[in-house]
Amino acid sequence: RRLCITSTCLVIMQHSRALEEDILRNLYKKDGVINCGGAELNKQKVQHSEDGKWLFVAVGNCIQVYSYASQELVCTLRHHAAMVTGIVVSPFHKMQLFTSSMDGHVAVWDYSDGTLLRYIDFGAPLHRFALSPGKIEPLMFCLVTKTDIGEPKNVIVGMPSHLLTERQLGTTLGEHLAGAQQFLHLGSGRKNQSDFVFTYNGMFLVSYVNKKVLMYNLEMDEAYKYDVECTVTSVASHPSQMCIATGNRIGQIHLWYEFGKSESAVVTTVYHWHAHAVADLHFTTDGTYLLSGGEESVLVLWQLATNRKYFRPRLGSPITRVSCSPGDQYFAVCLQSNVIRVVSGLNNDVQFTLGGLRKAFLQDPKALGMKTGLVYNPHSNTIAMNSTPGFVQFYSPVSGGVLHELDVVGLNYVSRPNEAPLVQTTVEHAAFSPGDGRWMATVEARDDGYTAPELRLKMWRFKEQRQSYILSACVDPPHDKSVTSLVFQPHSCVGEEFSRMLVSTSLDGKFKVWVLLGGNDEGEEAWACRSVGYYHNLPCRGAQFSGDGSLLAANYGTYITLWDPIASVIKTVLNGVFQKEEFKHVVFGQHSSSHCLVAASSNHLYVWDLLSCSVLWCVEASVERLVADPFGTLVAAFVSMATDTDGTKPIHVYLISPLCSAPVAIHEDVCNGGVLGAVFIPGTIKKGVCDRSTLFFMDPKQTLYCLGDKNIHTDGTVIPSVKSLDQNQKTEQAFVEIFGDPSQTRVPPNQLFPQTDAVITYLLNGTQHHEVYNAPPHALPPMSGLCMSFLKSLLPAVVAKEPSNIDITNGLSGDGEEEGRDTGGESEDDDQKRPQEINFVTEVSMDIERVYERTNLSAQVEAYGWLFIPP
Numbered sequence: 001r002r003l004c005i006t007s008t009c010l011v012i013m014q015h016s017r018a019l020e021e022d023i024l025r026n027l028y029k030k031d032g033v034i035n036c037g038g039a040e041l042n043k044q045k046v047q048h049s050e051d052g053k054w055l056f057v058a059v060g061n062c063i064q065v066y067s068y069a070s071q072e073l074v075c076t077l078r079h080h081a082a083m084v085t086g087i088v089v090s091p092f093h094k095m096q097l098f099t100s101s102m103d104g105h106v107a108v109w110d111y112s113d114g115t116l117l118r119y120i121d122f123g124a125p126l127h128r129f130a131l132s133p134g135k136i137e138p139l140m141f142c143l144v145t146k147t148d149i150g151e152p153k154n155v156i157v158g159m160p161s162h163l164l165t166e167r168q169l170g171t172t173l174g175e176h177l178a179g180a181q182q183f184l185h186l187g188s189g190r191k192n193q194s195d196f197v198f199t200y201n202g203m204f205l206v207s208y209v210n211k212k213v214l215m216y217n218l219e220m221d222e223a224y225k226y227d228v229e230c231t232v233t234s235v236a237s238h239p240s241q242m243c244i245a246t247g248n249r250i251g252q253i254h255l256w257y258e259f260g261k262s263e264s265a266v267v268t269t270v271y272h273w274h275a276h277a278v279a280d281l282h283f284t285t286d287g288t289y290l291l292s293g294g295e296e297s298v299l300v301l302w303q304l305a306t307n308r309k310y311f312r313p314r315l316g317s318p319i320t321r322v323s324c325s326p327g328d329q330y331f332a333v334c335l336q337s338n339v340i341r342v343v344s345g346l347n348n349d350v351q352f353t354l355g356g357l358r359k360a361f362l363q364d365p366k367a368l369g370m371k372t373g374l375v376y377n378p379h380s381n382t383i384a385m386n387s388t389p390g391f392v393q394f395y396s397p398v399s400g401g402v403l404h405e406l407d408v409v410g411l412n413y414v415s416r417p418n419e420a421p422l423v424q425t426t427v428e429h430a431a432f433s434p435g436d437g438r439w440m441a442t443v444e445a446r447d448d449g450y451t452a453p454e455l456r457l458k459m460w461r462f463k464e465q466r467q468s469y470i471l472s473a474c475v476d477p478p479h480d481k482s483v484t485s486l487v488f489q490p491h492s493c494v495g496e497e498f499s500r501m502l503v504s505t506s507l508d509g510k511f512k513v514w515v516l517l518g519g520n521d522e523g524e525e526a527w528a529c530r531s532v533g534y535y536h537n538l539p540c541r542g543a544q545f546s547g548d549g550s551l552l553a554a555n556y557g558t559y560i561t562l563w564d565p566i567a568s569v570i571k572t573v574l575n576g577v578f579q580k581e582e583f584k585h586v587v588f589g590q591h592s593s594s595h596c597l598v599a600a601s602s603n604h605l606y607v608w609d610l611l612s613c614s615v616l617w618c619v620e621a622s623v624e625r626l627v628a629d630p631f632g633t634l635v636a637a638f639v640s641m642a643t644d645t646d647g648t649k650p651i652h653v654y655l656i657s658p659l660c661s662a663p664v665a666i667h668e669d670v671c672n673g674g675v676l677g678a679v680f681i682p683g684t685i686k687k688g689v690c691d692r693s694t695l696f697f698m699d700p701k702q703t704l705y706c707l708g709d710k711n712i713h714t715d716g717t718v719i720p721s722v723k724s725l726d727q728n729q730k731t732e733q734a735f736v737e738i739f740g741d742p743s744q745t746r747v748p749p750n751q752l753f754p755q756t757d758a759v760i761t762y763l764l765n766g767t768q769h770h771e772v773y774n775a776p777p778h779a780l781p782p783m784s785g786l787c788m789s790f791l792k793s794l795l796p797a798v799v800a801k802e803p804s805n806i807d808i809t810n811g812l813s814g815d816g817e818e819e820g821r822d823t824g825g826e827s828e829d830d831d832q833k834r835p836q837e838i839n840f841v842t843e844v845s846m847d848i849e850r851v852y853e854r855t856n857l858s859a860q861v862e863a864y865g866w867l868f869i870p871p
């Protein structure tokens with residue numbers, strides 16, 4: 001059957017159950033988790049209205065409409081539940097817009113007032129969307145992944161496009177898709193990255209896959225395939241001639257003429273300037289110039305008549321998409337950093353910039369771009385984080401946009417000279433002076449393994465006149481090895497000697513205390529290293545100040561050292577109950593829990609009481625990140641759960657109080673794979689658990705979220721206990737997976753977790769007696785409570801006849817053996833009435849006086865009175 005086509009709608013679709021489930025899992029978050037920014041806007045070309053007054057940008061699952069006149073956001077079109085994959089201005093109605101999405105919907109909008117007119121459900125994810133020129137009855141084309149037999153096949157099918165305009169709201173076209181005619185086959189696999197275009201007269205449909213250029217003559221119903229030497233990466237169609245442009249992986253651009261014939265009859269012209277893959281191509285509206293862009297961050301304008309080329313360099317990051325406004329007045333350039341630069345078509349100057357949260361990226365895909373994490377800036381009430389290499393951006397939670405970018409390194413972005421990624425100087429740490437935020441400290445580093453490593457510590461001061469941070473001091477290098485943390489003292493120690501204090505830690509085993517000399521910030525300032533601390537030549541992995549700044553906790557892996565930062569004197573050393581367990585995160589409690597220290601290792605979460613230097617409680621948990629709320633009393637623990645069947649690790653957020661191991665609230669499945677950063681910001685988005693602050697965090701895709709309303713697990717009926725090492729039971733409940741079986745230890749909801757119960761429960765469970773000897777004394781419970789329980793665990797279990805009058809002498813004399821034989825013949829019904837076994841593990845938290853009252857000791861016990869000496 002032949003199909004006459006002139007005005008055609010083309011949709012690329014992929015039907016995959018696994019893909020649909022992945023979309024739903026990533027887009028529909030739990031209650032209380034709010035998407036605050038980071039949606040990608042560089043995946044699709046920017047589209048323009050025919051009058052050149054509006055531009056349309058696909059941002060995640062919505063479409064933003066901007067005005068060229070005011071350069072401001074006019075409205076946001078929201079309907080799709082997944083990423084928008086195509087935007088096309090309707091040729092039938094000038095004020096209407098067609099949009100497609102991975103949720104399988106094609107929506108029709110009136111963008112003048114932001115109204116959704118209708119949408120059609122195709123029943124499968126849509127990867128591309130376009131309209132071909134023509135005047136005869138239009139047809140609609142879809143690229144579908146057939147999964148009926150063997151490996152999935154990507155094929156293009158066609159349907160009448162009047163189904164888009166005649167159908168009612170919410171119509172499903174799945175039945176039409178099944179019987180549609182097949183056209184081009186674009187290879188196999190569930191993922192398809194191919195793009196497609198139509199020739200200016202709608203005669204040919206052109207696409208590509210790997211090293212093949214595919215063309216289909218829609219009038220003659222014939223398909224053509226042309227083999228090329230290098231992988232094709234982009235395609236574009238001339239607006240008034242039978243000419244097709246393709247870009248490949250090595251930077252070449254081919255112009256195709258006389259196609260639709262044998263391969264020998266095709267005429268091609270080659271242009272080559274790019275050193276890497278051509279990311280996108282686009283002809284100007286009059287066809288005079290061809291625009292190209294790629295990894296070099298340079299927009300190239302090729303004048304086809306004269307073969308001359310013009311450049312717009314230093315756009316900041318690699319180019320991903322290029323488009324032109326009607327009349328070629330503006331060029332919209334999408335960048336990898338999640339920014340859109342609007343370039344003037346007259347003088348190639350950047351007119352304005354659109355974008356939200358910038359993406360931190362590096363040329364090496366395995367390297368971590370977001371190294372600073374999320375840092376709170378109290379001066380502007382913003383969140384500071386990495387941006388493009390060498391920059392720090394300041395994101396405002398109030399406005400939802402980036403207020404400012406600071407060039408810390410002072411170097412332009414340079415593309416890699418060959419296939420190997422170029423190691424760039426990046427900002428690894430950032431810190432702000434608490435309270436006013438007038439001082440900022442940064443650490444930048446570069447180490448390619450061949451040249452000398454670069455490491456610099458910079459101090460920046462905020463200048464009101466310039467409304468920006470100005471470099472005040474630079475230390476090159478501050479340490480011999482990589483810097484692991486950077487932290488300001490919470491409260492300035494105002495005095496004649498210094499007014500600010502900054503601590504940096506390094507893998508060279510030292511932490512250095514830097515102070516601002518001078519009595520105040522208004523006079524001449526000078527930063528100097530006041531003292532250096534180390535402990536057993538171990539690498540220092542981080543440091544934190546207490547809430548009042550009187551204590552400094554330095555993390556040395558298996559040891560946590562507490563220092564007086566003013567006198568540079570070590571106070572005490574803490575380490576975990578378990579052997580060779582290195583701590584990854586250390587934070588102090590705040591306000592009412594300021595006497596607590598919270599630390600997380602690979603498998604456990606500890607809380608110490610600094611007044612007694614003893615462990616308050618310890619639970620088993622794989623903590624990815626630990627953040628204390630400086631404006632409240634809670635601590636947020638991002639806990640990695642067991643790996644799902646698809647290979648991802650869901651992350652749960654547990655809001656806890658250091659005084660009690662019972663979580664205040666739990667947010668499940670907030671993200672997958674890890675957390676790049678987290679921080680508390682004063683003020684609330686919605687009323688929730690943290691009524692004075694809001695927790696912001698970033699997932700591996702660099703999408704920013706915050707916790708608003710409570711996702712509640714706050715009944716308080718279950719208190720976690722430490723999970724034994726030989727306990728292999730697996731449960732589906734996330735609470736039990738982290739904190740163990742709640743039936744092991746139960747405490748009333750309103751009662752704090754006992755000081756020694758959890759630790760003794762583990763130490764005296766089964767064969768873990770050797771831990772008592774290996775653990776440091778200050779990490780163990782009081783010996784008055786531990787000794788009796790320890791000895792009891794070594795003796796056979798003894799059964800008492802009456803709970804109120806327990807005779808423990810039977811366990812020490814031969815009479816106990818006879819009594820044990822008498823009770824051996826009791827029935828199972830009698831077992832239920834049998835008094836409970838003496839279990840001093842559950843009694844160690846009781847006062848010694850209560851133990852005397854309940855045990856009614858005999859004269860034989862007097863010889864063992866040393867076991868019950870009170871502390």
